[in-house]
Structure formats: C-alpha cells, structure tokens
Amino acid sequence: MTGRELSNIREAQSSGHLSGDGYFTAQCNQWIQDSLGCGQALLTHSCTAALEMAALLANISHGDEIIMPSYTFVSTANAFVLRGGMPVFVDIRKDTLNINEELIEAAITERTKAIVAVHYAGISCEMDAILDIAKKYGLLVIEDAAQGFLSKYKGKYLGTIGDIGCLSFHETKNIISGEGGALLVNNPRFRDRASIIREKGTNRRMFQIGSVDKYSWVDLGSSFLPSELIAAFLWGQLNESAQIIQKRMDIWNTYDDAFDQITSQGEITVPCIPSNCIQNAHMYYIILGAGIDRSQFISRMSSKSIQCVFHYSPLHSSPFYRKYSNQSIQELPVTERVSEALVRLPLWIGVDASRVASTVLHSVSNLRRDQVQS
Numbered sequence: 001m002t003g004r005e006l007s008n009i010r011e012a013q014s015s016g017h018l019s020g021d022g023y024f025t026a027q028c029n030q031w032i033q034d035s036l037g038c039g040q041a042l043l044t045h046s047c048t049a050a051l052e053m054a055a056l057l058a059n060i061s062h063g064d065e066i067i068m069p070s071y072t073f074v075s076t077a078n079a080f081v082l083r084g085g086m087p088v089f090v091d092i093r094k095d096t097l098n099i100n101e102e103l104i105e106a107a108i109t110e111r112t113k114a115i116v117a118v119h120y121a122g123i124s125c126e127m128d129a130i131l132d133i134a135k136k137y138g139l140l141v142i143e144d145a146a147q148g149f150l151s152k153y154k155g156k157y158l159g160t161i162g163d164i165g166c167l168s169f170h171e172t173k174n175i176i177s178g179e180g181g182a183l184l185v186n187n188p189r190f191r192d193r194a195s196i197i198r199e200k201g202t203n204r205r206m207f208q209i210g211s212v213d214k215y216s217w218v219d220l221g222s223s224f225l226p227s228e229l230i231a232a233f234l235w236g237q238l239n240e241s242a243q244i245i246q247k248r249m250d251i252w253n254t255y256d257d258a259f260d261q262i263t264s265q266g267e268i269t270v271p272c273i274p275s276n277c278i279q280n281a282h283m284y285y286i287i288l289g290a291g292i293d294r295s296q297f298i299s300r301m302s303s304k305s306i307q308c309v310f311h312y313s314p315l316h317s318s319p320f321y322r323k324y325s326n327q328s329i330q331e332l333p334v335t336e337r338v339s340e341a342l343v344r345l346p347l348w349i350g351v352d353a354s355r356v357a358s359t360v361l362h363s364v365s366n367l368r369r370d371q372v373q374s
Contacts, residue, residue, distance in 0.1 A: 002244070004236035012232040020225025024232040031238050032182055036157040038165065040185040042198055043234075045226040047146040047168035047181035051079035054142045054164045054183065056197050056220055057190045058114050060085040067107050068116035068144075069099040070316040071335045076118055076144050077315055086325065088112070089316040091332040095272040096120065097342075100334075101129040108133075114140040117162060121271060122174075122282035124153035127161045142166070143184075149175055150245055152278040163187040169234055174248060174282055175241050177234035180226050197221040244349065248281035251353045255284045255345060258357035267292070267364050281347070285311070286360070288341045292367050297343060300363040306356055308343050 012024055025043050032041035044050045060066065062084035068076055070089035077087040088107050093100045097120045104115060115134055117125040127141075134141045141162030145151075148158035149167050159165025165184035169177040185194045195205040201221025206212045237244070256270060263270050269287040273279050288294055294310060301308045315321055316330050346356055 002236050002240040004239065005233045008232035008236050009229055012228045015228075018228050020227060020231075022228040022231070024228055024235045025226070028231050028234050028238060029182075031235075032167075032184070036160050036184070038157075038160040038184040038186055039188060040191045040194065042183045042185070042194060042224075043226050043231055044181045044183055044198070044224045045230070046179050047144075047166050047170065048075040048079065049222075049224045050166035050181045050183040051075055051142075051144065052082065052222070053194065053197050053224055054166060055079045055083045055085065057164060057185075057194060058140050058142070060113060063111055064113040065109060065111045066114045066116060067099075067104055067112060069118050069120075069335070070314040070330075070332055071097060071120070071312050071338060072118045072144065072315065073146070073312065074315065074318075075146075076116060077321070080114075080116075081324065085113070086111075087315065087321070089314075089330060089332060089335075091334050092120075092338065094334055096123050096125075096274065097338055098123065098125040099130075101126045101133070104130065104133050108137055108139070112137065112139060114142055116142045116144055118144040118146075119148035119151065119158050121285065122148045122151045122158075122280040123271065123273060124148070124151060124158055124277045126274075127153050127156075131161070140164070140187075145184075146170075146181075147173065147282045149173065149280060150241060151280040151282075154276050159184045160186055164190065169237075174244060174280055175234070175237045177226070177230045177237065180230050180234055183224075193219065198224045245280055247349045248347065251347055251349075251351060252281040252284050254353035255347075255357055258354070258361065259286070262361065262364060267368065283344055284347050285342050285344045287338060288343065288364070289368075292341075292364065294341060294343060296367060297363055300366070301359060304359050306346065306359055308345055310339075311342055311344055312339060314339050 029041045060083035064085045065088045066080045066085050067088045069092050071092050090103045143159050143162040143165040145159035146168035151158045167182040169180035185191050196219045201219045202215050203218050204215040207215035267289050298308050314335050
C-alpha cells in the first residue's frame with residue numbers, strides 16, 4: 001500500500017460510480033498511454049482478459065497456429081485455445097529464459113497467425129529479431145508483458161513494441177490492484193475494434209461520445225472492464241510506481257551482489273540482463289546447479305522461515321495440451337531443465353534480502369557438501 005489506495009476507493013464510492021470506465025479508469029488509461037507512449041491503453045479486469053481480447057482482435061479461429069514459449073503461464077495459451085487456435089511451442093534461451101528467436105522461423109507454417117513474445121521476469125525478448133520475422137511472414141506480434149510493466153527494450157517500454165501488448169496488475173506483480181490488467185493497442189487498425197470488444201461487442205463507446213444516437217451489438221466481445229474500485233486502487237499505485245520499482249531494484253541488487261561468487265563457480269545461475277534492456281525487478285530467481293535437489297533446497301529454506309517456490313510447469317507436456325493437440329510430446333530441453341531447477345526468491349518491499357541471500361548461500365553449500373560426501 002502506498003497510502004492513497006483506500007482514500008481513492010472511498011472517493012469512487014462517494015461519486016456513485018462503481019462499474020467500469022469511471023473517473024479513475026480514465027485516469028489510469030491516460031497515465032499508461034502518456035507514460036509508456038502506446039497508442040491506446042484500456043484497463044481490463046486481468047491480463048488474461050487482455051490476452052483474450054488480443055486473440056479476438058487477431059481473428060484467431062479453428063486451426064490457426066500461434067507461436068509461443070512453453071515456459072509461461074497457462075493464460076498465454078488459453079486465450080488462443082478458446083478461439084480454436086493451436087499453440088506451437090518453441091524452446092527458450094538459456095540466458096534470459098525468453099523464447100529463442102532463432103527457433104521461431106522453423107516453427108512457422110501456412111497456418112501461423114501470430115507470435116506471442118512473453119517477457120519472462122520483466123526482461124525483454126529479442127524484439128527486433130521477432131519483429132523482422134513477423135514482417136517477413138505477415139504475422140502479428142502480441143506481447144505478453146504481464147511481468148514487464150515499466151521494463152524497456154532499446155528505450156521502448158515492453159508492451160508498446162508489438163501490434164498488441166498485455167499487462168498485469170495482479171497482486172503478485174510490481175504495481176497492483178488485486179486483480180487487473182491492461183490492453184495496449186499499438187497498431188492503429190485495432191483501436192476502434194478493441195473498444196467494441198471490451199464493451200461486450202457493442203459500440204457503446206461511440207454512443208458515449210455522441211457518434212451514434214444509440215448503441216447496439218456489432219461484433220464479438222465480452223465484459224472485460226474492471227470495476228472502478230480496482231481502478232481507484234491502481235491509481236494510487238501508478239502515482240508511486242517509480243518509488244516502488246526503485247525499492248524492488250534495491251532488493252534485486254542485494255541478491256545479485258551476494259551470489260556473485262557461487263555464480264562464477266557454477267553452483268547456481270542467476271538472471272541475465274542484456275545490455276539493451278532495462279528491467280523492473282519483478283523477480284529474482286536462481287537456477288540450481290546439476291546435482292542440487294530443488295525440493296531439498298526449498299525445504300532447507302523453509303526450515304529457516306523463508307518461502308521459496310518454483311515456477312511454471314511446461315505447457316507442452318501438460319495433460320490438457322497432450323489431449324488437445326493429439327501430438328507426441330515435443331523435446332524442449334532448455335524449458336525442461338529450467339522448469340526442474342528454477343527457484344524464485346522472496347521479493348517484496350520490506351523483505352530482509354541480506355538474510356535470504358545468506359541462507360541461500362548456506363543451503364547451497366550444505367547441499368553440495370552432502371552431494372560430495374554421498
């Protein structure tokens with residue numbers, strides 16, 4: 001909490017407008033547009049909703065293929081599967097854990113409609129290469145920037161580089177509203193339709209600005225708006241976003257400095273930040289070296305009252321995808337290795353990062369010693 005969230009909610013309540021697209025929603029939309037430099041920002045009730053809007057805007061239908069990483073949250077794929085699309089999974093890079101841009105072109109077929117760039121841990125994909133491939137084959141680029149709010153690639157904010165960007169303000173993110181998200185419309189041809197889809201497929205927005213004398217059902221859509229209470233909470237966070245990010249960066253840097261020695265010794269791998277990227281300190285993870293059992297590591301940390309958790313299970317080997325795709329399991333070796341060895345460390349404002357870091361060092365050392373002795 002930054003201090004203004006609850007007073008903003010009280011203000012929204014006293015105004016008598018609690019449904020979507022009130023004063024605070026307008027303020028948040030404008031702040032995002034002005035700060036990020038995107039063409040259009042539309043608050044949604046989640047990043048999942050923004051991704052589902054992206055699938056509708058892309059006209060995904062049965063049999064269309066969408067290239068994406070397997071190491072991502074299920075919403076990345078679900079949004080397109082709901083329209084009848086087929087995710088085509090590509091392995092990730094060893095350094096950033098983002099989609100390996102060098103493997104994308106080989107995955108393209110005549111059925112490919114879009115590439116989804118998931119910016120893992122708030123660190124950008126190699127967007128220039130992805131955009132070049134998309135241009136060559138006439139594909140859309142959709143950015144899943146759920147973890148990347150206020151991160152940059154070559155000076156551009158994540159979510160503003162592709163045709164469409166999707167943000168998250170879930171309580172696990174840096175800037176939060178409990179649930180919440182936003183759709184960033186960067187390709188001008190999608191702007192009018194995005195507002196229609198967001199308003200249940202109606203041209204209600206045109207009615208509100210006086211372009212039509214009544215509104216009606218004109219396209220596919222759903223109820224993607226957040227309530228004004230969510231927007232009011234988010235407004236309090238957006239106005240303190242620079243300070244929030246800086247406090248998180250201080251914690252991130254404490255971790256990174258502490259692990260320098262065991263990283264060089266190959267005991268763990270830590271996040272890689274390419275020189276052309278500015279990250280938002282969304283996550284600090286470590287990838288345990290070969291032979292260090294992750295469950296034992298997490299258990300040792302838990303015994304010291306420090307909660308560490310792993311992350312995604314690969315989508316390409318999930319029960320649903322195996323049934324849905326009716327294909328044999330792909331081999332994505334980097335994805336599989338990372339999914340078995342990655343551990344996320346606590347990162348929230350106020351955490352004692354020095355204590356966590358020293359406990360990590362102690363636990364890794366003990367586990368390695370035990371391994372040698374056995």
